[in-house]
Amino acid sequence: MKKSFYYFLFAAATVSFYSCSSNDEPIPDPDPDPVESVDTSSFFILGRGSSYAGIDGSLSYYDYSSEDYVMVKESLTVFKDSNERSLGLSPNDMALYGGKLYIITYESATMEIVDINTMKSVKQYEFGVNPHSGSKSMPRHIEISGGKAYITTYDGYLARYDCATDVVDGFTAYLGPNPEGVAIAGDNIYVAISGGMNSVQGLPYDERVAIINKSTFDIKGYITVGTNPTDIVTNGTDVFVTCMGDYTPNGVKPMIWRIYGEKSQGYVPGTLMAIKDRQLYVINAPWDSPDPISYKCYMIDNSDDNYDFIEKGEGVDYPSALAVDRMTGNIIIGSATMDGQYPSWSKNGYYKMFTSDGKKVLRGETGIDPAVAIFVPKSE
Amino acid sequence: MRRHFNFFRFRLSYIVFFAILSMNVPAFGITAMKIDTLVHSLREVTVNEKGNRTMKSTSPTYSVDFTKFESMGVTGVADALNRLPGVTLKDYGGAGGLKTVSVRGFGATHTNVLYDGVALSDCQNGEVDLSRYSLDNISSINLTVGDNDDIFIPARSASLSATLSLSTRSFIQDIDSIFLTARFKYGSFITVSPYVKIGRSYSNGNSFDISGEYLYGKNNYPFTIVNGKEITHPRRNNSQMNSGHVETNASFKLGARTTLNGKIYYYDNNRHLPGPVILYNEDNNERLHDRNFFGHANLRSSVSSTVSVLANAKFNWAESLYSDRNGKYLNGLLQQNYYQRECYVSGAVLWVPVTSWSLVYSGDYIYNNLTSNLSTDVRPYRNSVLQSITARYRVSRLIVTARGLLSIYRNGAKSGESADNESKLSPSVSASYSLLDDKSLTFRASYKNIFRMPTFNELYFEHVGTLTLKPESTDQFNVGVTYMLPSNGFISSLYVTADGYYNNVKDKIVATPVNLHMWRMLNFGKVRTTGLDLTLASVFNVSRGWQLLADGNYSFQKSISLQDKTMSDYKKQLAYTPVHSGSASVACENPFVNLVIHMTGAGERFSTNNHVKGSSLGGYVEAGVAIYRTIPTRKHNLELRLDLMNMFNKQYEIIARYPMPGRAWQATIKFTL
16 A cells, blocks of 8 residues: 555545645655555445444455456454454544544544554543543544544534644533534634434434634634534535434435535535535435435535436445545445345445446445445555 | 434333333242241142142243242342243343343243232333342242133233243231341342341231342442453443332231232332443443332132132332433433333132133223323323133143133323224133143143233334334244152152243334434334243252252243345344253252252353344353251241352353353341241
8 A cells, every 4th residue: 555645535424524734734655565566545444333233343444456446455354453452332433644544433432543554553542531521522523634633522522632642632612412523624623513412302403513713722603504413524615514304204304504604504405425626425315215315416516517426226225424535536335234125233334436437346345334434545 | 413223222211111121120928937947848848739730730830939049049030030941031230230031032021020910010111120029028930931820810910921920928827926037148249138027917817017128239240351352350330229129018818718918019229320341431320210119909709619709909100210421411411201100900700610610701901101201202101901711621630721812902192193002812722631640741732822012112212113013923832741750768859841832923023223314113023933941840858857959941942033034134043042041950958058059051142133243142151059057946047048159250241241240159147037
């Protein structure tokens, strides 16, 4: 695997990705591969595992020939194999920075920092007990920019982790219930406030996005969006939020919202998204609709200008992850595997990879519940 | 937030209701005479009497009584159930862990639990937490698969596929005296439990008693985590419990042929919940406070030489307060409070026109409701009317019993849409035939068709419940043989039973992920179970004053899903159900100090129905040893007992990620006046 001096991150599913500042951060090539005859590209897929069945999550690694898309090497359990221990329960997000994967686990409340050359965890950071709540902060999503990892914690905060010194060096004030996705555009950090746990208390979901000043780490304000905002993506200019709705039949349906300055507006229906330059890739798989799942790429400035980004008939069963490689335009979609007529949450999932023109080029197994896919930036 | 069905929380919420569940321990006077000095003779009496009865029963009936508790080394109600064949105990570990029982591949919601003949219930979760009931108060535990041998029972007592009956200790009547039992227990992981019971019986046949028990357990037992090459030995955290119960019984003789019994019961358990073991994260602040009050009265009268009547009335109230202190909730605290109530009346008439025929009509009415502090609560309630007609034909060697049960369930919800109603007629028939004149060899065969109603959680639980659920219906077939070896000088008693069975469950209610974001309760399962249950109970006279008691059971149980050929669980063994399980105990009773060695075990099980990698739970054998000695004096008895549980420190799990305690000891001192 070779590293690029350019570093782009794209991922999706429950994670937002791409940060504009990441362009400035070259990754040194720590360990160039020895003679390699095949030019390969690689990607990672994070599987949540099954909290229900008590099965820990997994990190899978895939290395394929860039020319003809033949899988050269793959490992479904690369974290466990390399570290001889488990990743933990319910890993929920990851980000690639400086040759390292930062993987956060929700229920185990850890962050594993994995060197992608050796696949060894160089540090396991354990989230501590929050004095405000008396319970551990459980991390949900991560975004890295300017040497700092920004991590939302489900008890209502955004933590800032210094990747150089390996310490949390800041917390925002309380943002709201159950922050999820985080994205950075310029000096603004956008955090989706989902209120995802409110329903167990019989309360409605939240519908806000918090904006935090990246330099001062103060809350600048809130923007109202749709019900249950979850993922946020940005290309540095445009900000989009997936609002998952209320999960009730005949209730509020999933909708992607667009944030313009201090305003917001419903954009297109969707449950998963990824962004590449001026294009927004959207999968819409609403929970109570008999309609087929749609895979549409929208020109951001005119959502009427859109096309199906995969070939007809090549869709997946239950899309759970979406990533677009900013360099090649290749697309990965992760899915649960069907078990009879319903998706299984204890069987391994699968992914499909498509080229930018929607041709399926790879299909393979993932861990249970593939949640996040990341392309490793490819060398020239 | 992406909705993820939280199995554990779901379970817990279940629990709360029951003041149950389910997802989900939950009296009596010692006999007037000094039990301990009489234990041998009583054993003979109870074993022989019960033996005779259960050996001739038309459906499989298994029994453990208080004399056996000692000689089998039983340390709790759950442990006693583990010694019965065909039983799968769900145990979340430790003194505070929920313990429920399922029989022969039916779920725990198919097990009817009777407490002194009156059904315990949990309309929210449909499962009774057996950890609530104290072994000290119990004289016997009976498990009947299919129809009970006693046909003069409320209709509701026959309304499920298996019946577990807990009988509390009662006084020997017609003696004018005062009785007192005091017991103190102390054991590993700071388990402290005092118990006292005082009672009085009168020569006119009336009696009265009151008992109380308190149990504190820190439950911080160590366990082993094997995480790849890392092996750690943490302790269970947030696991303590404080529990107590008070119970009073009164019995009045109203004339020569009429008895009125009454019971008032109160239970309070305030416990922390350790939750499943999660790697790298021991933080948990969940708590559960259960309270349960019930009172029941029971009148039994022989109106004439051919007609008897039985009447029961019960009121039950249960509160379950679940809380989780965690920053992920608004204001840092989740509180889910559930309250349920039940009013139950039952009447039955027994008519014995000729000695070979008995006919019983029973009619029951039950009202249940459930409320909570949740704004989404629809306040469901249910009116149930159950009627049964039972006929029994008995001649010297042949017993035939047939029953028809008509069930009418009417669901309602005070502030929302209610679930579907249900009416069903359920037949059952069973027979036994003794081959020999001394009735030592008996064959039996039975069939029962029955169903269970969906629980309120399955119907109404927010986002998950489904109002249109049908009941889970079951068919069970059993054939068996029992043999009682004639006594001789060496063999005091020896019983063996062997039963083969075939069960079907249709429309099994399963939490199913209907898509990425939503789980739903659906009638989605079809399960077939074939099995074999073997039991042995024996007493040998080794020499004067020395007896050897050996008991054992083995169960083979193949419970497979037949729902859908294209599914990965097709024809695979049901989650948490061992194919092989069993127990054995050998006791040596003698004039010096009695000794018992016992073991229970089960083969490999899976925490998932499709046996995915990582969901296997290894087989285990847990062995224990106990020594006990009774020191009789002129007026009272003192009993000392020392138990060593899981003596080989076997690490195992019954529920995935809920480790069971390793080696532990317990000392008991008991004083009987």
